[in-house]
Amino acid sequence: MTPPMRIALIASNHFPIRQPFAGGLEAHVWHLARALTQAGHLVSLFAAPDSDPSLESALLQVRSLELSAAALTDSSMPSATFMGDHHAYLTLMLRLARGPSEEFDVIHNHSLHHLPVAMAPMLTTPMLCTLHTPPTPWLESAISATTGTGARFAAVSGYTARSWQHLLPDITVVRNGVDAQRWPLGPGGRDLIWFGRITPEKAPHLAISAARRAGLRLVIAGPVSDPGYFARDVQPELGSDVHYAGHLAHRELAHLVGTSAAALVTPQWDEPYGLVVAEAMVCGTPVVAFARGGVPEIVDDRSGRLVPAGDVAAMAAAIPQALTMSRLAVHRQAAKRCSATAMVTDYLDIYRTMIDDPGRTDTDDRLLHPSPRHRAS
Template sequence: MRILLVGHTRFAIGAPFAGGLESATWHLADRLAADGHDVTVFAAPGSDCGPAVRVINPVAPWPPSRSVESLGSGDHLEVHHAYLELMLRLQRDDPFDVVHNHSLHYLPIALSGLLDVPVLTTLHTPPIAWMESALQLAPPQGQYTCAVSEFTASAWNHVVDAEVVHNGVDTAVWRPGPGGDDLVWSGRMVPEKAPHLAIEIARRAGRVLHLAGPISDRRYFAERVQPLLGGPIRYAGHLAEDALAELVGQCAAALVTPAWDEPFGLVAAEAMACGTPVVAFARGGLPEIVDGESGVTVPAGDLEAAAAAVDAVHALSRSRVRRRAERHFSVQQMTKSYLRTYRRMVLGGNDFAAAGARQDSA
């Protein structure tokens, strides 16, 4: 199949990944290409998806505008311009069988009716107003949706019915590790991921904690994380994927401490692929990812329960933890699920619910 994956233009797609969305898009492109499909990715400049994947960038820069812009300016207009240019280009010259939208932008949805090929949008986040509007108003013909978890699908069900396709991790990179006594936390250093709470959990549990990830919010890091570093609390930096997998595999447990409703929880799946059990706040999609054989979920913000769970998960079988990731959250499983969806879209199968606005029965 000829497949276009539409990424976003905020961060380049390439290792080390800025976040879970970039990782999921890159690995899907890589696996589809390895399976023999013709894959193109639309993404920010600097993106690199490997030699088997063609990357196209926004080509028409946003010219300086003299208008008074009431809906935002600067980056907002540049992003709008990039997706408008892409969709109009596809209308003129559409060499694909499927367009798969991961962009978090409304235009690929709103303008999907311009194209002669089906468009699949994966919902990676809680509802976004601009995307809600597009899903309600765009013609449903040829438009389909998936969500990364049951939780996320439910959050969007007031506007659209979405199938669930869980994100996947590369289990060849995230390999089983020997474990150890230390704890690990990985992700973007931002308030909603709350690494400062992981530090408090580690202190209460009396364990060394390794933090890893990009400093996406420098003010937050400087005020809430950096003053707590030192001694048993260590910041490893923004590691390459293989180095991070090695670190995670050498730890007793991974802490996942979101201060928001995590749509999926890729870091939990990554840890599980290393055989490292997870202690997570039960928010968003995380209770779908972490079961009783792969970790423990505790009430959101309950630091005492999380600290107590560190000892509890140490008794779990690391091979069983790994097995759950292989069966449910691998790149191979994600790709198979999307390929089934692509084929039904192309064939127009009646068993697939096309995305469409649903009228409020009230």
């Protein structure tokens, strides 16, 4: 029997890993931590305090920053948020670098902060970094400065992998997986659904316009991440044909998605992956989405409809086509493309390869190229 691995997961220090999730990254880390623990591995989690105790993960807590009055009033003092982030990740990485080499078998970084990548060469424990976004200035600087040494890299979609090719020419693609037991096949319903973080770049106001053109009621669910945008562009549109259901816990959200006729996905930016797309499809709910970023890698004519980015009229016209689709066929297509089991299996394979041969950072073909089930298609 293969012995259990000791795995450290690094997430955001801003948000706890618990329901209701702040966003897709937090949901992804929650599901991964849960799946790894259920597979018998020992998981330690770095995230904001108050993460879900049911994950049965040890917590990698760090000392909070308490600056002196002199430091606080210095002219070079950046924002408190920046300093808090810097201190949290600096403390964590120094602990991992100075700690006993046998404390962890592998470190899996999901944070968007630059310090885990910048300090990776200090580690004796192999580290995998999953890239959840296209390039950001700080993260790109860290990878450029280290030339990617000290870590191996995976990306959540072919689109995201290609966006990093100027620095990381070969990168593993491991799509975020969705647990079908937690997103069960639903019977559908009459209303459309839009769910996710309520921000301008997610653009639920465009979903409202498309639903009204199609003559169907729309339900919106998710955290109000930009209160000004919500007050200006969403709240005034609420009424009998547009309902805001709130920021729901997982069970309620999965039920709502599974009892919806179709899901509208309206990104105004290039989605690195599109977790809400996968979640809707696993529930059997067909998706009508703007074709941006990684979304076209998940949606095809067996699971929904893609329309040109920003084209509300095309989205409205595609909704009746999506409503005729077999929910079972949509679910089965999602199981092929967005399987949580396949995701965890691929990550475990990568972990084992890194542990067996931690010195190889850029020559292992198994790591550098997607497995067939994770290639963009």
